[in-house]
Amino acid sequence: MNPKPASDATESQRIVERARDVIPGGAQTGLRAQAYDTGDVAFERAKGATLTTVDDEQYTDYHLGFGPIILGHAHDSVDDAARRAIDGGVLYGAGTAPLEVEVAERLVETLPSVEQVNFCNSGSEATYHAIRLARAATGSEKILKFEGCYHGWHDYVDVSVYPPEEGLGEQYPESAGMLRSAVENTLVVPFNDSAAVEAVFREHGDDLAGVILEPVPHSVGCLLPDHDFLQHLRELTDDADVPLIFDEVITGFRHSPHGAQGEFGITPDLTCVAKALGNGYPVAAVGGREDLLSQAGGDNKSGVVISGTYSGNLPGLAAARETIDTIVEEDVQNHVTDLGDEYRAGLRDLLTDHGIEGRVVGHRSIFSLQFGVTGEPKNYEDVLGLDEGTFREFAAGMRERGHFFTPNPYKRHHLSFAHGEEQLEAYLDDADAVLATL
Template identity: 45%
Template sequence: SRSAPSGVTLAERARRVIPGGVNSGQRSIPGLTEMVIARASGARFWDADGRQYTDYHAAFGPPLLGHNDPDVNAAVAEAGTRVDLCGVAVTHGEIQLAETLAELVPSIEKVLLTSTGSEATFHALRVARAATGRRLVVKFQGCYHGWHDSVSLNVISAPDRVGVPDPISTGILPEVLDATLVLRFNDVAAVRAAFAAHGDDIAAVIVEPVPHNVGCLLPDQEFLQALRDECTRAGSVLVFDEVITGFRHDLGGWQRISGVTPDLTTLGKAIANGYPIGALGGRADLMDLFSTRPGAPAFFAGTYNGHPAVVAAALATLGKLRAEPVHEHVYRLGERARAGIAEALADLGVPAVVTGHGSVFVTYFMPGPAPRSYDDLLRNDAGMFIGYRRRMPEHGIFELPLNLKRNHISYAHTDADIDHLVEATRAAVRDTLASGGTTELAGTATMGGAVAGGEGR
């Protein structure tokens, strides 16, 4: 039989017809540009050259049940025997999914489906402006909300750009970014000052309740509460972007964990284990502004919204998250991973903060305490962070070798996987240290802590 084409051959073909050879920013990784993905199952994926990786990157977070979950795939196949996209009226599945989301997520009274998280955050800001007649949007350093212009600011800025609007792309009208205020995460005083100065013109505050786009910054309870209080007082719309935290950390999202209820919530990623679906939900009076009746103030549409196959995937995913001890499993493995890695790095004498929440873990190479805002992360040694991750494939493990990226554990990972992860991390960090990893990698232009970009790049 003819042998399958190698990764080098396929990657070369990709670069001829796809700009940069990949279909989303941050899929083309320095040192890994010849990698082509061939197969994925459970906790693992395989490249076109037959190499196996235990996957902690997890496509930036969707496959909480593991890759190619058989129950989710069966639901998608079954939907295909009955119906596909008709693009008129509504299907039973969309009604069931909306009812499920309204039941699970505290802020959600009504909900609309999108195909991506970016569409959900786009419409959250649009409807906030429609509802308030105001212009400004407040966001926080370290948070990523998608690729659209209002939020297209780098989550990881050069040290001299912290606090300064730093566009993620050219081609954005400056007027749009001028309407976005960027504040420091966990900084209650900055929030109060922004509202004191601009409260009458703030349409929305959008926040990742846990900024996972820079690994993991855990929110102070008083910070989330201050956002709630200031928005209520000023009549601004509070948006929790739970695209990562929703379902992964709790079926009710971080809002259920924190007890702080936003006005609007955006969802995506773990909602359907990797099938393309997002959602925007919240207060009925806000969501009803999207009513399709003539004269409704806010417009909302999408050819693929509520596609029966992805709705079936979401229903099957949420059903399994409710029926099986998924959270118990991933929280337990997450604790084991953090404790094991912290102990291994302490043995090596490496200054490190091993943090995260539940299934998410990340190791920053910096002295403690745990970072509370993005500027604390400027102390992370990017050379070590990226350096050990570049060595993990030698141990059959994949963690995305880009600065400040988090890792994810799924229901398909086992205790044995975590034991292997801890020992591989120990070896990879030791080898990075031995090769003078910090200087070797930190010197490279594309590797420094100041690399631009969110996950959309």
């Protein structure tokens, strides 16, 4: 048992102390527990851009649940749609529900690569399914991924996401307990490095089942892809008949309803979407070329098994349909992109004014402030040298002033349709004050 909290402890501290007894680390994931680096916190409400703790402290939320909340927390029309779905029963688990068809049709309409879709509940499931489809189609086992890209927690891909410097260029398992053969079959090269990709194709071309990437790797803040790099990947994979998999779990519906594939004009063979697809509801999908997806359509004896009791649950799908429609009809991306530009420009000016070494990276509604590093990062190695301690101090100072984001310096701020000029002004004023103390 942990020691009893002091009698003057806040309600947040009491709850986190209780949590530490019954939940490993006191939070559902190690990344969530990092919020405690700036003080134990238990949230119990969220609306629009505001997150409220059990002690009734309010924060402007830049974490947004690690990115799904694109329209704002507890969005009225999304929640109404989910409630209506709940009234009709949350899960049938047999046959087809009309909502499945409606959301699948929207994905086919908006995402250039998508001809058919299977639903699931998380990004990790989507990347797992995509890789299984790719392995089945090619009869090969090896997957190529990029350092700094995260594709979920499963053994196929949880390799070299945040390797330490001495692990660069290695197949670095991110977790204890992973299957050695899975790690060995996951090849890794630096992002934006076409020569390294070519070398893998020369050495392993016949054994490659797929190439998977975040088209804009946001798992390490933001690495922007060189257009030539994406183009080259497309050509190499086409020539070798190896499926190209875009993990658009962050970029899909947050950056554009057409995904990064629409934005950069590169069409992959398979696409994974989750997060902003449902504005926070658990809904995800793997989509892509019909010949690849249809491997999952037959009886489970001859084809690919894609399964899941909760796949296609009705509240998730109802939320997805309403989120997609709202994003498209209300031109959400223009709002969050313009706002993102203002935050980035404001923060850059502040770094200059305060003479602090650092950079502001990001794309559209996402940005990260990275201390101690300059220049545009092209790959994971370019992010490695950032000053973690200063970012944590910044995060703590901002939290004291009512702005919440994870103190993990490799992560990112997100904006939603509920954020606007009021939040921008308050953030920049307070960032000015906090940067002056660093």
